[in-house]
Amino acid sequence: MDWTCAIEGDRILCTLTPDRDLRGAVLCFSGMAPMRVDAGGTRVGGLGGFTEVALPDLSAGAPHKLLIAYSDGFRPANRAWLPMGPYLRTDAGPIALPVGDLGCRPVVLPDVGEIDGLPVVPQPSTWRARGGTCTPDAGSGADAALSAVAALAARRGLVWLPEGQGVHLEHADLAPDAYELEITPGRITLRAGDYGGRLYGGITLLHLLQAGPLGCGTLSDAPRFGWRGQHLDTARHFYAPQTILDLLDLMALLKLNRFHWHFADDEAFRLQIDCYPELWQKTEMRGEGHLLPALFSAEIEAGGSYSKADVAAILTHARALNIEVLPEIEVPAHAVALTRVMPQLRDPADNGAEVSVQGYRGDAVNPALPETWEVLEAIVQEVGALFPFGHLHLGCDELPEGTWMGSPRARALMEEEGLDGTDDLQGWMMQRLAATVVANGQRPCAWEEAAKGSNGGIGNGAILFSWTGQGPGIEAAKQGYDVVMCPAQHVYLDMAQSDDPDDWGARWAGFVPLSETVNWDPIPDSSTAERIIGVQGTFWSEFTSRDAQLWPMLLPRIEGVAAMAWQQTQIPQADFLRLVAANRWLLTAFDVPLAT
Template identity: 60%
Template sequence: MILFPKLGSIDMQYSCHISGDTLVCLIQTRRALSAPVFCFSGIAPYDVISGGTLLTSVGGYTEIALPDLHPDTPHTVTLCFEGGFTPANRAWMPLGPRLKTDGETLFLPATPVGRSAPPQPDPRPVNGLPILPQPCGWTPANGHLSIDGLSFDDAALTAVADLATRQGMTFRGTHPINLIAGDLPNDAYEIDVTQTAITITSASYGGRFYAGVTLLLLLQHGPLPCGRITDTPRFDWRGQQLDTARHFYEPATILRLLDLMALLKLNRFHWHFADDEAFRIEIDSIPELWQQTALRGDGHLLPGIFSDMAEAGGTYSKSDVQRIIAHAKHLNIEVLPEIEAPAHALAIAKIFPDTRDPDDTGQERSVQGYARNVLNPAMPKTWEILEKLALEIGSLFPFGHLHLGCDELPEDTWMGSPRARALMAEHGLETTDDLLGWTIAKLARTVANAGLRPAAWEEAQKGNNGGIGNNAILFSWTGQGPGLDAARAGYDVVMCPAQNVYLDMAHTSDPDDWGAGWAAFVSLEDTVSWDPVPDPALANRIIGVQGTFWSEFTTQDDQIWPMLMPRMLGVASMAWQSIPPTPAELTDLATHFSYDPTSGLKLR
């Protein structure tokens, strides 16, 4: 496809297509351009096969010197990805392509971004109630109860009513609800509907809230069916993660995500606001960190990585954080903040170079293509930064948990650092993994001593000292195997295998689809085609399931919704139901749901 925009006095033609393992970009202008530089961002570092000379590469952000462009003469630039990545779909094409020449920046027509969701089929008949997650037990009785809505004086049901209003649904009315306190597990509930009355039995705010959500969804179908619902969640931890470091989402978008989570009975929001590219929360202890990473692009600390604009970004104020926490709490959701240590720290290392050993001769490089993006635990500045971050962020979030990161440490990190090697000798450490485990355990002790429970990605169990320890929760992301190992070692584990619940993965192998593909193409059916607890002996250690969304492919907030939905329906089912639906049952149930950020979750 070739597009023809008018840019000032210049007519430009530009196209890009996938050809095997390469990307072929065609540029044509109707005015001579002297020594233009082709600039863009992408998912991973690029190599130039032909058509230009690589000038700059910071992760996927790339600048390529082109020869002089002559009028009406096509010029081809052929690219490939470092590390053997094969472009899976149009999301892998250059983002924000533009030419810099003679003091001008000329934006080229970009590949249309985001997923084009296919039309939904007509709703299909289901066994049971047309809601997700399905309740654990449903015993139908004769008849229906036709009402205009529900009348109550209860904080949890008021939260459901507020949620309904935001979703454009009806919940409040004149029919009273009977509330009974019962001896039930946390978040569990029972609902009895007769032809004259509705009774909710629960022992907690969460139980009443989720009973209300179930009634809200059923009310969208018309008269309530008479019968008895008994419902208890399988896991205490039912999560959804969002990466706001690679892309800054407006606070209103995060609030909408929390609403969607609540409708699906998810109760943990894992907020990933810090990474190589940015630290998004406006903290007092290290203001340089957010001030210098708020924006990426020309003239900033980092160029326009993962962006289709010359400048993009933002930060969350403390009032934004408080608003998000309060909104979540109203919806029975706790917020887990995450800082990143010791890797994924490119911005910190650039702002505070004394977090690195100046004599380090190592050549480690992250999978995202960043050099020198790891803090050195032998440097005092590293601990000054990490302890300030941990303590201030921990104090902002009342959940009492803090995720420390600890993933994707490049191979052989610190092995070229004399200071790190001396630290290893002092503590009897032999490998990179040993020093990683020692480092994250030390940071976890600081967190635990502050009264917080540490959490980390699966790599935190590595090392000859037993890993992070300190009663930490580990999140297993590369697959289930590391999570099972961690559970056997005595850790509590949240399962989030990329092959099933990484919702930034493309839905299909279609080259016109959108998203990553390094782990798998993740369909709706894949989200329930696995068992979070394959070994019953580990049931007491596997505490939850969590969906994950990384934002390397996201350039605009509204791109998130067709990526998350309908697959969040499967994540929610795995997290709540003791016996999740089969892929076929889930597919049938999903036809009853549609989601739009403007109109909200709808039952069809």
């Protein structure tokens, strides 16, 4: 079979040349949003961006052209928007079509000259060079934090102190994660007050060692924010547990300390919970013959789920690297997987016509049903108990306008509680669910929309994540919420980096080149400074069908996320680009292809 596709203006032209006669074949593929067929076949079904097209009878060797387009004003931004995972459904079984090249092109690092300062990302607070180089003595001996750095260096193939050389440790009354390094010709002294400070002092030393002989001087450093995060969507694409361990390594090398694990969404619930095993058993695999079709997949079927042993291994690895793991369960919307497995979580009399941004109908659970609370409270209890961080993210983003307004049960609840509209009912629901989280001894977290509702939103001391921009975060902070800034225009690393049609990724928030990751101020309004507790990068996986595609999307842009999360002062773009170019070893350590 031969299959090619190309963007032509607002539409996509595909050519199928079969290697056999085909009668009654149905072409199946996934797109980034709902699609229509303008010529060459008839759309006969689908779910969201997954599309099924009945083809006319085709003859072997005869090219057949198909003209398709995104619905609702979406326009293909680049080759990542071409049909994903195309296959033919035939009486003889499914036939995979060639998918071509997937993922980013090799990364082009800027050629901007030598750096003025230390080759460390993020940059330390202060550095005073003394001249000369250091050949250190044996140091203080074993330390868990420095042993974790040495193990990290070995895993990533990085230079570390040779046998017989070490670090002298001294306790100092410093802030969490802060440290001081003093490097003299024959000695390295590290001062810190906690495990994080010793680890990050070791990480800075690791960076310096990659640049060659160790220069002498005095360095002091402390993070701007306590929350320095990176999010990963493992619902749209199942990443092998080892890939998550690798991501934790990358985060530690950049002094990031919060891993936001998004394992539940419309397309899957991937955590192997005991309270409702059917939830992950029926959604861990997607594709032909499964409950959900091959959404966002390059395969006829693909997927997986995470066992409790996987969770334990990830937590152990994270703990050694001073990283806390934040799980997310995602309600009330983005719940197609949940409602397909458990239709009792929707009012059967609901006649609403609301559709999500992703093109799904019925993607929200109904808070007026006792079954909803029975299920959600059990999930909250079990998932929360698995993760010692003591925080649980409840989701709460992109609820379609008008959700529940066609449900008689929801209408009755609204009248009983004095609520008016979707936002009020969402606020009521999130406040009740967050109270359950608090009763379980944890702190609730949610996306920015959780502040909506006449009741003031989720409440309960929740942390909100501002993603559509910084404005909602500022408003939430003024309402008294603690806020993590993750504006899509700067830290959504699934966004394409340019308008080049040969690029890869989304574009709804604009293009996010490397320079944009440092071209913003996490605290644009000083009156809310005490409520802005962190910065977090985000990676959604609609465009990812292979684990290896992750790294050239994250790197080097995640370095900008780390700089904004750690550094006390904003680094000029030109200096940052030089710094990234000087630290190309970081990309090599994660097998990121570099343009020659």
